[in-house]
Amino acid sequence: MSKFLEIPNCALTPMGLHKEALNYSLNAFRETLRYIDSLEYPQRNLKGKEKEFSQFLIDKSNGMLRMYGSAEDLLENVKIYKSFPEHHNCFGSSNEPYQTRPNIYKSLKNENYIAKSDVFVFLQNMILTLFLETSGEECPPSLVFLFAFYLKSRQESMEKCVEYVKFDEKIFEELNNKIIEKVRSAQFSSAKHQELVGEFSKLTLPQIIEKFKRLIPSTLTPNQELILTLHFGNFITGLPARERNEGIAMSYSVASKTLKSLEAVIDENLEMFSPRRQDSKQPITVRVFEDGDQRFVMEEEFKKSIHEKCEGVNDTLIRNTISMENVRSKYKQKIADIEFIRYPITRAKHRATPIQGPSGHTYIPAVDLFFEMMREVILGMRIFQRIKPVHLPMFVQDFNEFSKILYETESPYFIQNDKNIMFAMRIISDSPAKDVRNAKSDGFTVQNLKNELAHLGLTAIFPEIQNYVEKVYSEVDKRKKSDVLRTCDLFDAIEQCQLNCILEILPKLKKFVHSQKGCHRVYGWKCEECAAETPENQDDQKLSILEKELEELKIAHQKILDENQQKSLEIQELQQKNLRLSVKNETNEFKLKQLTDKLAQSKLSIDEGNYSNACTSQLKIQCLICEKSIESGKDQIIRCPLCKRRFHSKCANNWLKEHTECPACNGDLPKF
Ligand SMILES: [Zn+2]
Ligand SMILES: [Zn+2]
Ligand SMILES: [Zn+2]
Ligand SMILES: [Zn+2]
Numbered sequence: 001m002s003k004f005l006e007i008p009n010c011a012l013t014p015m016g017l018h019k020e021a022l023n024y025s026l027n028a029f030r031e032t033l034r035y036i037d038s039l040e041y042p043q044r045n046l047k048g049k050e051k052e053f054s055q056f057l058i059d060k061s062n063g064m065l066r067m068y069g070s071a072e073d074l075l076e077n078v079k080i081y082k083s084f085p086e087h088h089n090c091f092g093s094s095n096e097p098y099q100t101r102p103n104i105y106k107s108l109k110n111e112n113y114i115a116k117s118d119v120f121v122f123l124q125n126m127i128l129t130l131f132l133e134t135s136g137e138e139c140p141p142s143l144v145f146l147f148a149f150y151l152k153s154r155q156e157s158m159e160k161c162v163e164y165v166k167f168d169e170k171i172f173e174e175l176n177n178k179i180i181e182k183v184r185s186a187q188f189s190s191a192k193h194q195e196l197v198g199e200f201s202k203l204t205l206p207q208i209i210e211k212f213k214r215l216i217p218s219t220l221t222p223n224q225e226l227i228l229t230l231h232f233g234n235f236i237t238g239l240p241a242r243e244r245n246e247g248i249a250m251s252y253s254v255a256s257k258t259l260k261s262l263e264a265v266i267d268e269n270l271e272m273f274s275p276r277r278q279d280s281k282q283p284i285t286v287r288v289f290e291d292g293d294q295r296f297v298m299e300e301e302f303k304k305s306i307h308e309k310c311e312g313v314n315d316t317l318i319r320n321t322i323s324m325e326n327v328r329s330k331y332k333q334k335i336a337d338i339e340f341i342r343y344p345i346t347r348a349k350h351r352a353t354p355i356q357g358p359s360g361h362t363y364i365p366a367v368d369l370f371f372e373m374m375r376e377v378i379l380g381m382r383i384f385q386r387i388k389p390v391h392l393p394m395f396v397q398d399f400n401e402f403s404k405i406l407y408e409t410e411s412p413y414f415i416q417n418d419k420n421i422m423f424a425m426r427i428i429s430d431s432p433a434k435d436v437r438n439a440k441s442d443g444f445t446v447q448n449l450k451n452e453l454a455h456l457g458l459t460a461i462f463p464e465i466q467n468y469v470e471k472v473y474s475e476v477d478k479r480k481k482s483d484v485l486r487t488c489d490l491f492d493a494i495e496q497c498q499l500n501c502i503l504e505i506l507p508k509l510k511k512f513v514h515s516q517k518g519c520h521r522v523y524g525w526k527c528e529e530c531a532a533e534t535p536e537n538q539d540d541q542k543l544s545i546l547e548k549e550l551e552e553l554k555i556a557h558q559k560i561l562d563e564n565q566q567k568s569l570e571i572q573e574l575q576q577k578n579l580r581l582s583v584k585n586e587t588n589e590f591k592l593k594q595l596t597d598k599l600a601q602s603k604l605s606i607d608e609g610n611y612s613n614a615c616t617s618q619l620k621i622q623c624l625i626c627e628k629s630i631e632s633g634k635d636q637i638i639r640c641p642l643c644k645r646r647f648h649s650k651c652a653n654n655w656l657k658e659h660t661e662c663p664a665c666n667g668d669l670p671k672f
Contacts, residue, residue: 002172005104007121009047009130010138011097011148014038017046021065021074021080023091024351028380029064036060036291048507050075063435065490067379067525068350077348085115085358087163090151090418095223097148098124103412104167108340112167115356119165119272120151123265126176127258130183143232143255146212150259151226153218154266154273160360161275161299163495165343175265175272182261188253196249205236205300208248251652283339288324289355289412291345291365292517295324296412301358302327306334316359318366319414320404350375363414367516370406370509372417378498379491383425387431389461396505403508408515433457436491441465443484449493454492462501471524472496496523514649624663625651644669 015038021615022033030434042056043049055071068074087093087100102118114122119587127147147151188196200208209232213220220228239247266273276282286305289296303310303494308461327335345365346353351372354362364372377383387395405415405541434456439448450469458465476493477485501598503510513519519527621630630637643665655663662669 001120002167002169003124004125004129005177006125006170007097007099007101008132008138009045009511010069010128010132010141011124012046012099013096014041014046014053015044016093016096016099017050017053017078018057018095019091019093020078021054024074024078024081024348024352025065025068026376026380028166028376029061030060032064033057035260041042049425050496054078055604058630066438066487067436069481069486073315073349073488077350080346080348081351081353082356082501084362086117086352086362087354088121090354090362093621094152095221095227097144098151103275105164105341107285108288108342111339113164113339113341113593114167116161116163116165116273117155117356120155120356122172122177122263123336124148124151125263126179130176131254131258138232140235140251141192142212142228142235143251143258145231146215146255147258147262149220149224150216150262153220154263157218158274158307160358160359162287162356163276164287164339165282167274175269178265178268179261180533183257183263186257188257193249193253196252197245198250198643205233208236209233212252212255215255222296274275284337285339285341287344288340289321290570291412294517295301296321296411297324297327297340298357298363298414304358306331309361315417316357316361319357319363319416321413323411338553354415357416361416362418364417365405365416365516366413367416367513367518367521369417370513370516371518374499374502375495382470383432383496384461386431392461392505396425398507400508403506403512404454406509406512410515412516418469428584436487436494439485440492441484443486444490446470449473449497450496451488452490453497454496458494459496462498464504465501468500469493472500475523492523494573499523500525595597623648625655640665640669 018033018036018038018041022030025033036057040060041053043053046053047323051071058065058068058071058074065074068077082091083103083130084100085103088096088098093099098121100121101255101656102114102121105113105115108111124147128139128144131137131143203211209229212232213225213228227499235251236244236248269283271277271280272368276284284305286302289298299322300310302322322330324340343355345355347368352364352368354364358365383395384625436456437452444452446469450466453459453469472493476489476496479492480486480489503513503522503525513522514529515529519525519530621632622628623630624645628648630648631648637646638652639646642664643662645662645664647663652669656669660668
């Protein structure tokens, strides 16, 4: 894999992780987390110290981040959550260098692809690696941010697209070589360098910083201005007085030639970064989302690729999908040239990974939006700890009004998640809500969970909540990540118990969750529709059908085995027969030979004129009249002139007294 996939140390900032964790947590916690001051950060570099920084955030969160588990758990989940192309535009990361390692996606044809928006990340990684390799030092923050802001301004200026480009190591190696070549050729002459040193010696600090900023042709955001002022200020004041102007000039020339080479490389390879042109040789790419056993495309993205209009895209809130099956059957003729990019839908424990939409917004599956919103209501706003039981129907009404975007459909769909979707609630209670208490070091029991629900006041609004405790507890216990149940597991259990209660009150939501295949995500919940689809007796039936099929297969298998055996027996028999026949054949040949020999002998006899002798010596001749043998040489014989048969003369004479014809051939016998 390419070495330019990894984000170099100098580009990873604690602020980046801070913002990601902030966005991963519930909306209700964000204000608190936002006010953790970057001046308090225990470190300036992140690489290798991510866990410490995660712990720092937990410690600073006033206990709010307890529900996310250990520093390691939080880090792991944030990593899943933030890993998507275009991530740098979400979470307010536009003021940070690119922080996220690009994902490589496989196409259905099994080729590697990366998002076009991630090619910028490669450029950043290439120039920072080049800096390290040529100077032997990590790139200072002033230049890291300058380069990143340049790349981000270029990216901003391009038309948004969710296209993908083939990830070919060779192409990226070439891109890197071009950058190196261009940086080298942009080397300042020593005269030019001296001129710069002279120029900087006459400038004030703000003027110098301004000169660096002007290397970026586009307008910087006020935040970016501020960040560059800070970093260049630090850099310049950190230089020893004697080398100050020399150092500034050196840094300026590095910045200048790097930005020039980046500009040239981007301009020469525009198609790697920006939407595909009509006449392009690059394939058209469309993402096929993979979620469990479901495969589907985003309707808008797909239809755009085949130049078909997509109804109802004026509103960016909802994005419908088409199953891959339907894509294949309905659009068979149009998809031959499309490269489908396999895009797995991923979920951290508390949030789904956002997905870039064609309109520039980010989306998550509708069912995830539902669960995330319920978590917001239950653990963030703690609504059910706050409102009085008498107000519950009003909450249900408000929620029903909102939940129109949560409709029943067999196909999955997406809802925009980058705007704060929260339903309007008429009841806003200021009454304080208790905190979930920490679990003991040896975990918590079913009874502890029951006590905690009562302690939080949830039994007042949901008297039936205790009925869910045991099922929820056993599910939480099954899914726990450490040996004992921890505080974060207690949060899960409390959330899940309330979720069960709400779904029981709102049948529409049950149907939605069921149609979006989310039932298994409600711990211990027995969905009636799921049960109707596969009741236990149906399971039994299925099992018995399977068993029957197995039995049949076994019989068929045995039959084949028997047949095989039969065949091999037959073959054996045939072989033996063949053997016997060939033996017989030999015997026959032998006999034949004997016969030919005999024949040869006979011929010999005939030739020698000894025919009768030869015959009489070997064959006993019978008289057909008396049926006694004729002793050759002794008995008097008479021959029939027609058939040449011989008779005793005595018998023939007697025979001729009453007959005139030969007893063998009925021909006339002569009178003797
Ligand atoms: Zn269900
Ligand atoms: Zn006779
Ligand atoms: Zn005769
Ligand atoms: Zn005869």
